[in-house]
Amino acid sequence: MDYTIEITNLTKSFGDFTAVDNVSFAVKKGEIFGYLGPNGAGKSTTIRVLCGLLTPTSGHASVVGLDVTTHPEEVRKQIGYMSQKFSLYEALTVEENIDFFSGIYGVPKNRRAERKAYALKMAGLTGRESSPTKDLSGGWKQRLALGCAILHEPPVLFLDEPTSGVDPIARRQFWELIYELSAAGQTVLVSTHYMLEAENCHRVGLMYAGKLIALGPPDQLKNDMAKVCQLLQVDTSDPLETMHALEGMPGVLDLAVFGAGLHVTVVDASLASTTIKAELDKRGVAIKRLEQISPSLEDVFVALIEAKEREAEGKKAA
Amino acid sequence: MSYRRTRAICLKELRHIVRDTRSLVAALALPLMFLTLFGYALSLDVDHIPVMVRDSDGSAASRDLVQQFSGSRYFDVIGVATSDSEMERAIDRGRALMAIVIPRDYSRRLASGRETDVQILVDGSDSNTAGIALGYANTVVANYALKLRAHGRSTTASAHTGSPVDAQLRVWYNSSLESKNYVVPGLLGVILMIISALLTSLTIAREWEMGTMEVLLSTPVRPGEIALARCSPTASSGSST
Numbered sequence: 364m365d366y367t368i369e370i371t372n373l374t375k376s377f378g379d380f381t382a383v384d385n386v387s388f389a390v391k392k393g394e395i396f397g398y399l400g401p402n403g404a405g406k407s408t409t410i411r412v413l414c415g416l417l418t419p420t421s422g423h424a425s426v427v428g429l430d431v432t433t434h435p436e437e438v439r440k441q442i443g444y445m446s447q448k449f450s451l452y453e454a455l456t457v458e459e460n461i462d463f464f465s466g467i468y469g470v471p472k473n474r475r476a477e478r479k480a481y482a483l484k485m486a487g488l489t490g491r492e493s494s495p496t497k498d499l500s501g502g503w504k505q506r507l508a509l510g511c512a513i514l515h516e517p518p519v520l521f522l523d524e525p526t527s528g529v530d531p532i533a534r535r536q537f538w539e540l541i542y543e544l545s546a547a548g549q550t551v552l553v554s555t556h557y558m559l560e561a562e563n564c565h566r567v568g569l570m571y572a573g574k575l576i577a578l579g580p581p582d583q584l585k586n587d588m589a590k591v592c593q594l595l596q597v598d599t600s601d602p603l604e605t606m607h608a609l610e611g612m613p614g615v616l617d618l619a620v621f622g623a624g625l626h627v628t629v630v631d632a633s634l635a636s637t638t639i640k641a642e643l644d645k646r647g648v649a650i651k652r653l654e655q656i657s658p659s660l661e662d663v664f665v666a667l668i669e670a671k672e673r674e675a676e677g678k679k680a681a
Numbered sequence: 682m683s684y685r686r687t688r689a690i691c692l693k694e695l696r697h698i699v700r701d702t703r704s705l706v707a708a709l710a711l712p713l714m715f716l717t718l719f720g721y722a723l724s725l726d727v728d729h730i731p732v733m734v735r736d737s738d739g740s741a742a743s744r745d746l747v748q749q750f751s752g753s754r755y756f757d758v759i760g761v762a763t764s765d766s767e768m769e770r771a772i773d774r775g776r777a778l779m780a781i782v783i784p785r786d787y788s789r790r791l792a793s794g795r796e797t798d799v800q801i802l803v804d805g806s807d808s809n810t811a812g813i814a815l816g817y818a819n820t821v822v823a824n825y826a827l828k829l830r831a832h833g834r835s836t837t838a839s840a841h842t843g844s845p846v847d848a849q850l851r852v853w854y855n856s857s858l859e860s861k862n863y864v865v866p867g868l869l870g871v872i873l874m875i876i877s878a879l880l881t882s883l884t885i886a887r888e889w890e891m892g893t894m895e896v897l898l899s900t901p902v903r904p905g906e907i908a909l910a911r912c913s914p915t916a917s918s919g920s921s922t
Binding site: 411414415416436439440442444445446447448449450451452453454455459462463464465466467468469512521 | 683685686688689690692693696697700701891892893895896897898899900901902903
């Protein structure tokens with residue numbers, strides 16, 4: 364199998380703190396790989412190792428077959444990187460920013476005009492070349508930053524939380540661009556903590572406290588979850604009373620408020636439905652809706668992370 | 682080292698300096714400020730040395746000697762002390778850098794043709810200035826002594842005055858021997874060095890703060906290119922002022 368990004372047993376520590384702990388995964392050419400996890404889980408650290416900005420403590424990371432520790436300069440010619448923070452120069456105009464990145468990425472002279480036009484069109488900024496970058500709104504800025512990161516047509520793109528702080532419509536447009544790039548054969552590794560975005564990825568990896576705790580296509584992760592537990596949607600006249608009633612009930616693993624109702628994680632859906640119904644009837648709570656639903660990626664991750672937390676607490680107690 | 686990459690950063694840096702009023706002010710006003718400050722405040726010239734006189738003799742001859750000092754542009758006689766303690770106080774307080782102490786029998790000894798001592802007190806806390814001041818004082822007294830001797834001779838016999846060989850001094854290029862004239866051009870280089878290092882570190886700090894440095898480092902740009910490209914615009918803007 365031909366992998367564009369390969370990470371084997373990667374560990375990165377800062378003093379006593381291990382930001383990335385023995386992580387391994389590989390990303391195929393043209394794949395959109397979602398790198399998920401709560402803040403501080405080690406996503407940015409992994410990406411920064413892959414960009415050659417940090418040296419791994421142990422393990423290997425390679426991009427397009429080049430080891431990032433031994434060939435950082437060659438690797439940097441092959442990648443485009445968009446950092447969490449806004450990565451353009453605010454004092455420069457749109458065009459000057461494009462020209463600057465075109466210069467430092469070493470885009471050949473005869474390709475420059477064409478790449479500039481492409482970046483402008485992609486960002487939807489054609490005709491606004493001379494506006495100062497600081498006057499652009501968040502969505503435009505992010506798209507321009509992406510446009511600048513791909514001026515040199517890199518085979519690999521690293522996007523570190525590219526859509527944080529961007530409104531949903533701009534985020535949607537941004538993802539359409541990512542699909543286009545992936546269709547053209549570019550490999551995209553994107554980190555995010557928006558679970559809805561994760562559903563857009565071909566494959567996702569979930570990081571928690573420096574460890575990779577789940578890896579696979581979104582649908583597969585959902586199916587895996589269905590094997591161990593199931594999800595019930597419970598809408599009632601009194602959500603608070605319902606929570607009290609269901610807490611600690613045998614067969615109920617977890618409760619979470621979702622909108623006006625509850626998501627209840629249970630071992631067996633049909634068995635639990637009967638007991639929940641009986642308990643709520645006894646308490647005089649009217650049931651509006653009680654049915655099994657298929658879990659979203661968010662449910663899967665919440666369940667996985669809570670399982671890990673319980674495990675950690677159990678260890679501490681022992 | 683890539684010319685294209687260096688040029689791209691260089692161009693961007695120039696634009697930043699021109700657009701960011703703060704760095705523009707720093708690039709233009711700081712060198713000017715330094716220059717005027719050094720040009721006016723930093724002077725190695727020793728002149729107008731404040732001198733206190735303690736004249737115990739109070740004769741025409743002693744006043745004539747004091748006259749030699751007050752007539753020179755290197756000395757300013759700031760007053761005549763009526764007691765030793767007053768003279769000491771003037772030096773302690775820093776009002777006077779030097780004091781001339783003329784003994785009681787000064788005119789009498791001169792008139793009788795004997796050798797006479799005059800005491801010169803100098804505040805040596807700034808040894809360099811003190812040394813130069815002593816040199817001046819010595820010259821003034823020596824010239825005066827020569828004149829007195831010549832005067833004495835002319836009344837007796839020969840009209841031959843002074844020493845047989847006399848050096849005629851002429852200073853070229855900086856005829857007034859002002860230290861400003863050589864300190865300031867040298868300072869230009871020093872200021873340029875300070876300004877370009879200062880501005881460069883400022884812009885690099887700003888890049889880290891904004892997060893653009895991380896992106897810059899993830900591109901094929903080499904650290905050497907960043908350093909060179911950043912120094913040159915700041916150095917040129919500094920030198921243009």
